[in-house]
Amino acid sequence: MRHFIYSVLFIFALGHLCHFGLPWWGLVPVAMLAGWLFPLSAGKNFSAAFLAGALLWFVNAYLYNAENDGMLATKVGLLFQGLNAWQLLGLTGVLGGVLAGFGAMTGRYARDVFVSNRA
Amino acid sequence: MRILKLLFSLLLTGAVVWLLQTTHKIGDSSLPPLGAFFNPFSGFWKNAEPAKGFLFHNAKLKGLSGSVEVVYDDMLVPHIFAENMADAVRVQGYVTAQHRLWQMDISTRKSAGRLSEILGERTLQIDRMARRRGMVFAAENAVLSWSKSAEGMRLLQAYTEGVNAYVEGLSAAEYPIEFKLLNYKPEPWSVLKTALLVEAMAETLAAGENDLASTNALALFGRDTFNYLYPEWNPKQQAIVPDTGQWRDWQVTLPPVAAPEPSGLLSGISEGAKFKFSLDERTDPYDDYIVGSNNWAVAGSNTASGHPLLCNDPHLNLTLPSIWFQLQIHTPEQNCYGVSLQGLPGMIIGFNEEVAWGVTNVGHDVSDWYKIAWVDNERTQYKLDAETREVQKRVETIKIKGKEPFLDTVRYTVWGPVVYDYEPTHPLRDCALRWLTHDQPSRDEMNTFLFLNAGKNYDDYRRALAAYDCPAQNFVFATRSGDIAITVQGRFPVRAPQQGRFVQDGSRWSNAWLDYIPTERVPAMKNPARGFVYSANQHSTPPTYPYYYLSNDFDDYRGRRIFDRLSSMRAATLDSMKTMQLDNFSQRAADALPVMLRMLDRSKLGAEGLKMADELAAWNYRYDANATAPPLYEVWFDSCYLRTWDEITSLRAEKKQVLMPERWRFIELLEKDPNSIFFDHLTTPQRETAHDIVHQSFALMQQYFKENPDKRTGWGAFRGFAIKHLALIDAFSRLDVVVGGHSSAPNAIKQGNGPSWRMIVExxxxxxxxxxxxxxxxxxxxxxxxxxxxxxxxxGEYNNLLFLKSADEPSSQILGRQVFLP
Structure with a gap:
């Protein structure tokens, strides 16, 4: 359980480096690292990363949206089949979650290959 | 096994990342790269500006000679306070880019013929037409000429560097949202782009011509009927500059041009051709409106305060973002407020502490087609008098996103480019375009507006205008000291009567524009006794003016209404100016409807028809948003108009261009010549008169509203009105605006077009x-x-424009400050 929490915190915190020059897919290597550093079972590893990635993207988007009073999200939603702001935020979270999840999975399997003793 | 898992997982992760940063096509539309677009670090969420507070940071700006302070008011208008003009326009470039960067990119991309670079093959034909009309050629010529003016160029370069300082400092996260949606990057500004913007304005304002449609009409009807249908002067109209004897003594030599000899072969039309008429009686309003604007100045003698008033409302395509950007520039030499175009230093319409000015389009035809006499089948040589000339080939390279570039060879003759030679069946296939816009403009052209910005009196105004060529504008002007003036300023060819109305013979140099009207002879007027000057795109002068000119659209109805109101105004105020700009009264409806109603035999109308006729009779000719009579009138009038000109509309339906008679002429014929052969509808056995047409059209109108009961509504809802985003993205457009107004009323709102800036200055x-x-x-x-x-x-409300005297003048309207340091 500790590793689960570490993994979530690690990805969520370091994911913010994307604000400071890391490209948007920088979340993937961050999650890889987490998958390597905090060995968990396959399912837990993925869900910890998914949770962190989704939170990271959702929370950041949510803050922009809240400050903006939802003006832009309302318009962009129309571009995507009339999604409302909450649905857009949800979609953003899912995308972040998926990216982190796959990243962590890869990190975990890399550890399996390069570090012999499994947790 | 573990290795396989790792490889599989790497592959999967890579695939997901790839999928999320690639553009995907779904049907006709393409989705932006989803990961790049949705991530909250550099995607669209970054464009969700805080709804409160002030966002703009101080910045270092290379090339400044001193610090520049920009004060923003509560409408986000930047007020620039600089020590000199070069610093001011450098900052103007920076702040304009800060707010309108994508607009700057897309609007110059269009005239550069570079849309396909970002949008792919679907815009190739648009790009091709921009190139083939010589837009880039014209822009290059403009830059060549401007380069000869050291001062003008210095300011243009400062502006350009200001834009580029902003562009260079941008991270991908800060790109305007349209770049993210269309997945491309901003590029540096250049003086050539400024020229492309000027050419785009010329394309809008100075490209109008009816050469082919007039040539076909002449061939179809013969000279006498042509003159009967298409007279050039409406006797009811007032010119911008009346004849006060000022040109009585001029010596004018018109060119010895042979009478143009157009041939109707251009689109396979010959006199007496047999018509095929369709029964399709469309009641859709026929699109007659091109570009228009109003401006006027009222002398202190006619205002309540005793101070001059100046008003301007240029009618242009209404888009989001808007074509205009409000701005104030303060330097030790000037303090000017107005609206600017994105890409041009200074202000186009505005005022300072001493003077105010505004513009409307002149609309003289400066775009002629010449038929080329080819010598060879490859069309590389052509006849010019006794000589044989070679065409010059210009190869245009059009880059296309995701495809190989498209190379297009355009032939240039002594007249200009042969625009349509790639279309084997185009009627202008063998014609070259002579367009003033292609010429090198006056080298000081760029300075006209900067001089106006800094102008202090009438002499400054005239000096500023002298360098101005194209697109020609009616510059209205007023000073605090009490002068009012108007000048029809531009470069106008000296034409023989009717020259340029038809496609001309391009094998004779005598058909060329051999001279231009001297600047001191362009129509102008200062301080007339009547106490006002005005323009609304009507004729510049009455027919007594010694030079011939023509237009594809001299609108007169707005002008007549404005003239009537200004003539009777003795104590004009800011409020009475507002009511004039917002005036929905249509002089055209006031001319036409009483005639149509008189012709209507009420005994032949049913109960519903009588109700409609009564409603029309009670109408005050105002196209107010909630008025229900205008839709009835519109459908009835358009139906009358189109039904009368069935000879022409049937040809137009076959894509043959034949000129439609102007609406004022139609109304005149309705009133004065109701038995004219043209009122006979050719698909019916009997011979109709105007009375029959009026009745038939009334019945069609009734039928239309019976079939479309939801259209029996207020004018605003009937017409509909939207302000569209420049890339036609509905989500970024305003589709829900309900407004009145009409192209024939001073408040000239039509679908997608209208008063793009309403300004009143006291x-x-x-x-x-x-x-x-x-x-x-x-x-x-x-x-x-x-x-x-x-x-x-x-x-119909206005903002009080905050006109600051200094950067530290206190005001409750101030939002924040942005300081630029060298």
Missing amino acids: LGERVRGLGVYPGGQSGNPGSRYYDNMVDTWAK
């Missing part, structure tokens, strides 16, 4: 300006300043 002790445009200062759809003035505009 030149008193302290100059007062009112203004509004249907948009907002920010180009960012995620900003509260994106469209915050649309509703103000739609309601």
Whole structure:
């Protein structure tokens, strides 16, 4: 359980480096690292990363949206089949979650290959 | 096994990342790269500006000679305080880019013929037409000429560097949202781009011509009937500059041009051709409106305050972001407020502490087609008098996103480019375009507006205008000291009568524009006894003016209404100026409807018809948003008009261009020549007169509203009105605006087009300006300043323009400050 929490915190915190020059897919290597550093079972590893990635993207988007009073999200939603702001935020979270999840999975399997003793 | 898992997982992760940063096509539309677009670090969420507070940071700006302070007011208008003009326009470039960068990119891309670079093959034909009409050629020529003016070029370069300083400092996260949606990057600004913007304005304002349609009409009807249908002067109209004997003694030599000899072969039309008529009696309003604007100045003798008033409302395509950007520039030499175009230093329409000015389009035809006499089948040589000339080939390279570039060879003759030679069946296939816009402009052209910005009196105004060529504008002007003036300024060819009305013979140099009207002879007027000057795109002068000129559209109805109101106004105020700009009264309806109603035999109308006729009779000719009579009138009038000219509309339906008689002429014939052969409808056995046409059209109108009961509504809802985003993205457009107005009324609103900036200036002790445009200062759809003035505009309200005397003048309207340091 500790590793689960570490993994979530690690990805969520370091994911913010994307604000400071890391490209948007920088979340993937961050999650890889987490998958390597905090060995968990396959399912837990993925869900910890998914949770962190989704939170990271959702929370950041949510803050922009809240400050903006939802003006832009309302318009962009129309571009995507009339999604409302909450649905857009949800979609953003899912995308972040998926990216982190796959990243962590890869990190975990890399550890399996390069570090012999499994947790 | 573990290795396989790792490889599989790497592959999967890579695939997901790839999928999320690639553009995907779904049907006709393409989705932006989802990961790049949705991530909250550099995607669209970054464009969601805080709805409150002030966002702009101080910055270092290379090339400044001193610090520059920009004060923003609550409409996000930047007020620039600089020590000199070069610093001021450098900062103007920076702040304009800061708010409107994508607009700057897309509008110059269009005239550069570079849309396909970002949008792919679907815009190739648009790009091709821009290139083939010589837009880039014209822009290059403009830059060549401007380069000869050291001062003008210095300011243009400062502006350019200002834009580029902003572009260079941008991270991908800060790109305007449209770049993210269309997945491309901003590029540096250049003086050539400024020229492309000027050419785009020329394309809008100075490209009008009816050469082919007139040539076909002449071939179809013969000279006498042509003159009967298409007279050039409406006797009811007032010219901008009346004849006061000022040109009585001029010696004028017109060119010895042979009478043009157009041939109708251009589109397979010959006199007496057999017509095929369709029964399709469309009642869709026929699109007659091109471009128009109003401006006027009232002398102190006719105003309540004793101070001159100046008004301007240029009618242009209404888009989001808007074509205009409000601005104030203060230097030790000048203090000027107005609206600017994105890409041009200074202001186009505005005022300072001493003077105010505004513009409307002149609309003289400066775009002629010449038929080339080819010598060889490859069309590389052509005849010019006794000589044989070679065409010059210009190869245009059009880059296409995701495809190989398209190379297009354009032939240039002594007249200009052969635009349509790639279309084997185009009637102008063998014709070259002679267009003033292609010529090198006066080298000081760029300085006209900068000089006006700094002008202090009438002499400054005339000096500023002298360098101005194209697109020709009616410059209205007023000073605090009491002068009012108007000048029809531009470069106008000296034409023989009717020259340029038809396609001309391009094998004779005598058909060329051999001379231009001297600047001191362009129509102008200062301080007339009547106490006002005005223009509304009507004729510049009455027919007594010794030079011949023509237009594809001299609108007169707005002008007549404005003339009537100004003539009777003895104590004009800011409020009476507002009511004039917002006036929905249509002189055209007032001319036509009484005639049509008189011709209507009420005994032949049923109960419903009588109700409609009564409603029309009670109408005050105002196209108010909630008025229900205008839709009836529109459908009835358009139906009358189209039904009368069935000879022509049937050809137009076959895509053959034949000129439609102007509406004023139609109304005149209705009234004065109701038995004219043209009222006979050719598909019916009997011979109709105007009375029959009026009745038939009334019945069609009744039928239309029976079939479309939802259209029996107020004028605003009937017409509909939208302000579209420049890339036609509905989500970034305002589709819900309900407004009145009509192209024949001073408040010239039609679908997608209308008063793009309403300005009223009172030149008193302290100059007062009112203004509004249907948009907002920010180009960012995620900003509260994106469209915050649309509703103000739609309601017919104005903003008090904050005209600061100094950067530290206190005002409750100030939002924040942005300081630029060298």
